[in-house]
Amino acid sequence: MFSKEEALQIKKDFWIAFAEEYPKKWLLYNTKIKDVTFKFYVDNKKAQVLLDIEPKDEEKRKIYYEKVESLKNILLEDYVEDAIFERNFYLENGKIISRVWVEITGISINNKNTWNTIFDFFNEKMSAFELFFYENEDYIKDLEINT
Template identity: 75%
Template sequence: MYSKEEALLIKKEFWTAFAEAYPRKWLLYDTKIKDVTFKFFIDNKKAQVLLDIEPKDEEKRKIYFEKIESLKTILLEDYLPEAILERNYYLESGKVISRIWIEKLEVSLNNRSYWPTIFDFFSKTMAQFELFYFEYEEYIKDLDINT
């Protein structure tokens, strides 16, 4: 078991190594849609690439999710066959968001031997997610176009 300081150091080393291995600017928070963000997640059981939809306005959250859901077949067939879509995803805090994600199980942040596998998963998966988003961005962003 690691101390809090050791765990923070490992996490910092992980993200530094990832940035050095894949030195590019990821879309992440720059979707041009408030409270719609791409994220990387890693712990000691899994790695995930996420698209979180969490506007405070429940109706906006519903519409953004339904727009992506209407593209589900394209997302799964052409970009990310393992994607999981969940309209009502409950965070540990109890907050409800919509989430689309892809995960890789049985990897660990604390085991450096997994890092190349995780880096590759993050890079390939996020690149595909971004390609999908850029292709359908105008449709997703336009709240006036109904699904």
């Protein structure tokens, strides 16, 4: 087990190593849609690439999710074949968001031997998610176009 300080240092080292391995500017929070973001997540069991749809306005969350969901076949066939869709995803704090994500298991941020696997997974899946988003962003952003 690691102390709090050691765990923080491992996380810091992990993200620095990832940035050095894949030095690119990721889309992440810059979707230009408020509360629609891409995220990387890793812990001692899994790594995930996430598309979180979490506007406070429930109707907007529903619309954005349904727009992405209407593109599900395209996403699965052409970009991220193992993406998981969840309209109502419950965060630990009880908040309900919509989420589309992909994950790998059997890795750990605490095991440097799995870092390259995680880095490659992050790069492959986030690049594919971003390409999907860029190619469909006009449709996803426009709340006037119904699904």
